Amino acid sequence: MNKRQGSCQEETFVVRLILVGYRASGKTTIAQALSNHFDCPAIDADEVFEQRHSCSVGGFIQNQGESAFRDAETVVLQELLKISDGVLSTGGGIVLREENRRIIKNSGLPVVWLVAPANEIRRRLAADETTASRRPALEGKDVYSEVDQALIDREPYYTDVAHFCINTDGISAPAIVREIIEWLASWKGCTSRLGDASAGANS
Numbered sequence: 001m002n003k004r005q006g007s008c009q010e011e012t013f014v015v016r017l018i019l020v021g022y023r024a025s026g027k028t029t030i031a032q033a034l035s036n037h038f039d040c041p042a043i044d045a046d047e048v049f050e051q052r053h054s055c056s057v058g059g060f061i062q063n064q065g066e067s068a069f070r071d072a073e074t075v076v077l078q079e080l081l082k083i084s085d086g087v088l089s090t091g092g093g094i095v096l097r098e099e100n101r102r103i104i105k106n107s108g109l110p111v112v113w114l115v116a117p118a119n120e121i122r123r124r125l126a127a128d129e130t131t132a133s134r135r136p137a138l139e140g141k142d143v144y145s146e147v148d149q150a151l152i153d154r155e156p157y158y159t160d161v162a163h164f165c166i167n168t169d170g171i172s173a174p175a176i177v178r179e180i181i182e183w184l185a186s187w188k189g190c191t192s193r194l195g196d197a198s199a200g201a202n203s
Contacts, residue, residue: 048076
């Protein structure tokens with residue numbers, strides 16, 4: 001991560017967009033593409049976490065447990081939401097904790113949920129050489145076999161925080177960015193989320 005992506009001390013930015021979604025849904029790629037378009041930082045919460053703790057997410061969980069990781073993850077989220085003018089890519093499990101969902105919703109920022117089907121998630125995980133260190137299995141299974149159930153379990157949490165959802169399967173990054181930009185132009189601080197009964201056409 002370069003200076004613009006992660007340094008809270010040296011520069012001050014206001015995050016203009018939050019990306020949520022399961023691991024390998026495309027958050028980091030789309031954050032960088034949006035960063036290029038808006039000429040603003042792409043802030044990867046997992047990368048910031050690893051810099052702060054001098055170890056991988058997987059290593060931290062192995063040594064200190066998932067509960068300690070979630071505690072530390074919440075601290076990073078709170079800090080990053082004070083930074084500005086950037087696209088924040090969150091960890092896939094950030095929505096599991098109610099406190100994090102509340103923090104995200106109270107931020108007042110637009111939240112985009114990136115989704116992909118389980119088979120595509122597994123394909124991307126298998127192709128990513130950092131999967132073993134950065135994406136540990138969290139539900140008592142291996143990282144590939146837990147995908148289907150994890151997607152089902154987390155869907156209501158993503159729905160709770162997101163204003164907009166886009167499927168990244170088979171769609172190029174530029175096309176996804178165009179859809180997000182078009183949606184942002186009409187968002188203008190709308191508070192309706194996908195989980196609201198009033199979401200209607202905005203969902």
